[in-house]
Amino acid sequence: MQKTSFIILVTGIVAAGMWGIGDYLGRKGEEHGDVTRGQSIAEQTCLRCHTKFDGDPAPDPAVTDAPSLASFGLRWPLENLEEALAEGITVSHDNMTMPEFTLTPESIADLLVYMESLSQEARAKAGK
16 A cells, blocks of 8 residues: 555656646747737837937827836846836826736736847947
8 A cells, every 4th residue: 555655646746747747848038038029018008108219209209208128128127127017017107097907917928028139239338
């Protein structure tokens, strides 16, 4: 009986380990986001008011003080935005209330990796 219990226990541990490895491999890369999906999210939401880079023409002339997406990663770690994006950001630009966006963890990862790519591009342009 003890030998059978031990075999069942070991089989369960191996199965759980294999499931964990399969789950990890199935999500590999997802935890870091996808730049293309992030760009799509930004185009649908953020780029209605924000620019990609400082100095770009404003997409909405009524909104003049919305910071560029690239500037976020130049000022602080983008991970700081994760919670706000998950709960819904509520800020204002030029006395206009920013629309509330509640994103999934995957969408947040996608958006943040896209924003990081913009920040890296801005650093490269500035020679930093």
